[in-house]
Amino acid sequence: MSAQYQALSTDDSAEIGADPQLRSQIQQLHADPRFNRPAPSLWKRIALLLVVAFLFWAAFQVQPKRSQPKIIHAERYSKDYKYRPAASPVITERLKDGVVRLRGAYF
Numbered sequence: 001m002s003a004q005y006q007a008l009s010t011d012d013s014a015e016i017g018a019d020p021q022l023r024s025q026i027q028q029l030h031a032d033p034r035f036n037r038p039a040p041s042l043w044k045r046i047a048l049l050l051v052v053a054f055l056f057w058a059a060f061q062v063q064p065k066r067s068q069p070k071i072i073h074a075e076r077y078s079k080d081y082k083y084r085p086a087a088s089p090v091i092t093e094r095l096k097d098g099v100v101r102l103r104g105a106y107f
Helices: 013-018 020-031 042-062
Strands: 090-094 100-104
Touching: none
Parallel strands: none
Antiparallel strands: 090 100
């Protein structure tokens, strides 16, 4: 035995017509300008995209340049301990201004 199905209506006008309070609320919603804002004009959209692109460009320009730090050159091992590197350590230290300070047996 097959059941007979009826398609449901996708139009809400039947429900709106039955309820006058719902109809008045929908009319108020369509009349209220807070909920029906016009789309911004084309030049405003383009201007917004240009401003965002400029801000990205400016953010990358403001970043400090990554250059090699100024290094005071030293020999890796002292002449006295040329074949014993652990006996003549060279300690490098990066200072706040980017200069690398070398300490240890670097003569």
